[in-house]
Amino acid sequence: MKHNFYSKIAYDRQLCDFCGACVAVCPHDAIELAEADLSITESCTFCANCVHVCPMRALEIIDAR
Amino acid sequence: MRDKYDIVIVGAGPAGSTTARFAAAAGASVLMLEKDRDIGIPVRCAEGASEAGLRAVLENIDERWIDNRISEVFFHSPGEKMVELKFKQVGYILNRKLFDYDLAQMAVRAGVEVLTKAYVFDLLREDDKIAGIRFSHMGKTFDVKSRLVVGADGVESRVGRWAGIKTRTKMGDIETCAQYTVHDLNLADNHLHLFFSSKIAPEGYLWIFPKGDGRANIGLGISGDAAAKKAPVSYLDEFMAERYPHASILNSVAGGVPCDRTLETIVLDGLMLVGDAAHQCNPITGGGIAPALIAGKIAGQVAGRAIAEGDVSAKSMQDYPRRWHKAEGRNHQIFYRLKNYIYKLTDDELEGIAEAALHVPVAKRSLVTLFRAALVKKPSLILDAVKVFT
Numbered sequence A: 001m002k003h004n005f006y007s008k009i010a011y012d013r014q015l016c017d018f019c020g021a022c023v024a025v026c027p028h029d030a031i032e033l034a035e036a037d038l039s040i041t042e043s044c045t046f047c048a049n050c051v052h053v054c055p056m057r058a059l060e061i062i063d064a065r
Numbered sequence B: 001m002r003d004k005y006d007i008v009i010v011g012a013g014p015a016g017s018t019t020a021r022f023a024a025a026a027g028a029s030v031l032m033l034e035k036d037r038d039i040g041i042p043v044r045c046a047e048g049a050s051e052a053g054l055r056a057v058l059e060n061i062d063e064r065w066i067d068n069r070i071s072e073v074f075f076h077s078p079g080e081k082m083v084e085l086k087f088k089q090v091g092y093i094l095n096r097k098l099f100d101y102d103l104a105q106m107a108v109r110a111g112v113e114v115l116t117k118a119y120v121f122d123l124l125r126e127d128d129k130i131a132g133i134r135f136s137h138m139g140k141t142f143d144v145k146s147r148l149v150v151g152a153d154g155v156e157s158r159v160g161r162w163a164g165i166k167t168r169t170k171m172g173d174i175e176t177c178a179q180y181t182v183h184d185l186n187l188a189d190n191h192l193h194l195f196f197s198s199k200i201a202p203e204g205y206l207w208i209f210p211k212g213d214g215r216a217n218i219g220l221g222i223s224g225d226a227a228a229k230k231a232p233v234s235y236l237d238e239f240m241a242e243r244y245p246h247a248s249i250l251n252s253v254a255g256g257v258p259c260d261r262t263l264e265t266i267v268l269d270g271l272m273l274v275g276d277a278a279h280q281c282n283p284i285t286g287g288g289i290a291p292a293l294i295a296g297k298i299a300g301q302v303a304g305r306a307i308a309e310g311d312v313s314a315k316s317m318q319d320y321p322r323r324w325h326k327a328e329g330r331n332h333q334i335f336y337r338l339k340n341y342i343y344k345l346t347d348d349e350l351e352g353i354a355e356a357a358l359h360v361p362v363a364k365r366s367l368v369t370l371f372r373a374a375l376v377k378k379p380s381l382i383l384d385a386v387k388v389f390t
């Protein structure tokens, strides 16, 4: 999906296993992952690496309008 | 907890605990921080390790760590040909909950202080030099100073990045994984099964690692590139639905493995990276337990000496990368080349390899015969395979 000003990475905490695969492939160190808490910081450029690598498909780029 | 230690270690997996133990044994004061509430849990691992790999670092192997012993592996081709291979050495399926916990306890006995629920989120600097870490614990933020910081923070490592090392794993180099621990399977307890097929696990493989008593870790890893098309958990669910629709799932985990060569930089002034954080797992198998132990022992000894001598510069700690490359790192470059070739084979090519391997009698089959069959079209890699498997 193409991103725009309103893009946001949505994360589904029901699906996420807090495994860190997304953190490993993020080019901009934009993911904070504590024990069971994930958040995306403002350094995100919406490259979608994290979305694609996630074993559980817990991430998605959405239009937050 | 004090506000100053010689060494702070981030992450209490096998790499962190082993580094901590050896550094403390050499006289350094060490604090090890782990973000999870438990050490050893969750187990993001199929728990396979060779006896030789563990013996390289551990004086005694506790029976409690071993769930099961493996004597044979069966390679499954896309068309369900089964190539049987007998192990030359003993293979273990570990109980990593106990194993990781005991490694941490060995560190504690050597004098290391450990704290869980401690999420490290930044490096401290003084005069541009790395001077410690900042972490959160139970809603509060703490600063701890140290002369040396060790990033043993696993696949998700960020410690190296904060220090300016490029540690990001490329999409083609990460194996992204899903795994279930299932019960009540009708499986021989001493046989591993590995499935190679673009339909089951593209650019990777699926494993069945029996844990004894009908239990098994069933999981798969595929490249990040392949996962862009379909998620690992979907591949795994399809496999389970087809083969074991009624199996009970008692544990499920996701995970990533950096199937890469060791990072170019694993020491800086006042900083070391160890284990998955340094991309030290075996790139073709994804096995990172033994490498984490081996690297941890070297790193811990070198760190301990650096502290004792009062010089934690990158220059004074070069013994760590040097000894690591001699022990394992150099071989990993070969495994990496082999992986890039093997994981890209088409289903037809895999079928042909199984066919050729089946012509060799079981008693004469070895990993080298398998790789010889696999590499007929790439003879330059055969020499590589012979180098690492004999």
Ligand SMILES: Cc1cc2nc3c(=O)[nH]c(=O)nc-3n(C[C@H](O)[C@H](O)[C@H](O)COP(=O)(O)OP(=O)(O)OC[C@H]3O[C@@H](n4cnc5c(N)ncnc54)[C@H](O)[C@@H]3O)c2cc1C
Binding pocket: B010, B011, B012, B013, B014, B015, B016, B033, B034, B035, B036, B044, B045, B046, B047, B048, B049, B118, B119, B120, B121, B152, B153, B154, B155, B156, B157, B177, B178, B179, B219, B254, B255, B256, B257, B274, B275, B276, B277, B281, B286, B287, B288, B289, B290, B292
């Ligand atoms: C599905 C799967 C199957 C595998 N199967 C096998 C196998 O059969 N055999 C094998 O040898 N290897 C296997 N591996 C690889 C193996 O699990 C790893 O290589 C090994 O655990 C690496 O050890 P480590 O100590 O470097 O990292 P880890 O064991 O990952 O430990 C890192 C620790 O650091 C902590 N941490 C991370 N960030 C922070 C932070 N900011 N603050 C505080 N703590 C932090 C984490 O919570 C974690 O406990 C598998 C991996 C996966 C994902």
Ligand code: SF4
Binding pocket: A011, A015, A016, A017, A018, A019, A020, A021, A022, A023, A033, A038, A053, A054, A055, A056, A057, A058, A059, B254
């Ligand atoms: S890769 Fe997926 S499951 Fe793993 S931590 Fe990231 S969002 Fe969660």
Ligand code: SF4
Binding pocket: A009, A022, A025, A026, A027, A028, A029, A030, A031, A040, A043, A044, A045, A046, A047, A048, A049, A050, A051
């Ligand atoms: S989209 Fe790219 S930059 Fe943004 S968090 Fe995911 S991996 Fe990082």
